[in-house]
Amino acid sequence: MTIPEMTLTALNVGRRQPLFSEPLSLSTSGGEIWAVLGENGIGKSTLLLTLAGLLPPLAGSVRLGDRVLHRARRRLVAREVGLLLQQPNLDFPFTVREAVGAGRFAHHSGWGAISAADRQAIDAALSDCDLIRLQDQPVDRLSGGEQHRVALATLFAQSPRVCLFDEPVNHLDLRHRARLMSRMRSLARDENRLIIMAVHDINMAARLADRVLLLYPGGGHDHGEARDMLTASRLQRVYDHPLRSVEWHGERLWVPELNHWS
Numbered sequence: 001m002t003i004p005e006m007t008l009t010a011l012n013v014g015r016r017q018p019l020f021s022e023p024l025s026l027s028t029s030g031g032e033i034w035a036v037l038g039e040n041g042i043g044k045s046t047l048l049l050t051l052a053g054l055l056p057p058l059a060g061s062v063r064l065g066d067r068v069l070h071r072a073r074r075r076l077v078a079r080e081v082g083l084l085l086q087q088p089n090l091d092f093p094f095t096v097r098e099a100v101g102a103g104r105f106a107h108h109s110g111w112g113a114i115s116a117a118d119r120q121a122i123d124a125a126l127s128d129c130d131l132i133r134l135q136d137q138p139v140d141r142l143s144g145g146e147q148h149r150v151a152l153a154t155l156f157a158q159s160p161r162v163c164l165f166d167e168p169v170n171h172l173d174l175r176h177r178a179r180l181m182s183r184m185r186s187l188a189r190d191e192n193r194l195i196i197m198a199v200h201d202i203n204m205a206a207r208l209a210d211r212v213l214l215l216y217p218g219g220g221h222d223h224g225e226a227r228d229m230l231t232a233s234r235l236q237r238v239y240d241h242p243l244r245s246v247e248w249h250g251e252r253l254w255v256p257e258l259n260h261w262s
């Protein structure tokens with residue numbers, strides 16, 4: 001029997017108040033891409049911080065394989081779970097290469113020198129995020145999109161089995177968006193990693209996600225196969241706004257109605 005990658009059991013999350021009106025239970029496997037959709041302030045980032053072990057659950061538990069995440073050693077969690085924050089703080093004078101190298105800390109036994117495997121992981125992450133040309137620049141002098149790519153490369157260098165992304169395409173131009181989406185797909189399909197992403201772009205969820213968690217206003221939620229979750233009535237409930245779908249090369253994409261004020 002294979003052990004699920006991450007299992008949420010009767011989970012509730014929040015800083016002080018629980019954000020879900022009913023506990024959340026679900027189980028995930030390596031190779032899956034999950035999208036979490038919901039309006040501003042509904043709790044997507046709070047959920048991802050809890051799944052990264054950075055906030056304690058208010059109720060229930062998160063298991064990483066057969067371990068309870070919040071009781072596991074921090075270094076082990078850092079090796080196996082990586083989180084791209086929505087607004088990464090890169091306000092320090094490291095070079096791009098040094099900042100991306102920070103993703104390797106959890107793999108070192110102490111303050112040892114960088115190994116050949118570290119160097120290889122850093123080079124691959126820099127290349128994946130189109131940062132080779134910028135690798136010697138100080139990160140605090142990069143543009144918003146370039147800094148975002150540094151944060152992504154740091155996560156890729158960390159190379160965790162569970163990759164949590166909070167708004168992964170924030171600030172990215174079209175080419176870097178498409179590159180990232182392809183990379184995320186290959187992380188799941190070719191490397192069997194679990195991806196959980198919080199996104200406002202429903203079409204990114206429609207194109208990438210196998211499974212979707214919908215967070216409704218009022219604290220309710222639903223989850224399941226993407227094709228069952230991404231329907232006009234469910235999405236209208238999530239966003240309290242009407243949408244239309246369009247068929248495009250066999251894919252269903254979503255467009256919000258304009259001139260509608262609810």
Ligand SMILES: Nc1ncnc2c1ncn2[C@@H]1O[C@H](COP(=O)(O)OP(=O)(O)OP(=O)(O)O)[C@@H](O)[C@H]1O
Pocket residue numbers: 015019038039040041042043044045046047086
């Ligand atoms: N540091 C904090 N301290 C206290 N409350 C917070 C903090 N960060 C967020 N919150 C509150 O927690 C709730 C959930 O916020 P969260 O950031 O998880 O929402 P979100 O779904 O990620 O929103 P968005 O789509 O705007 O990114 C909100 O009511 C928010 O005001």
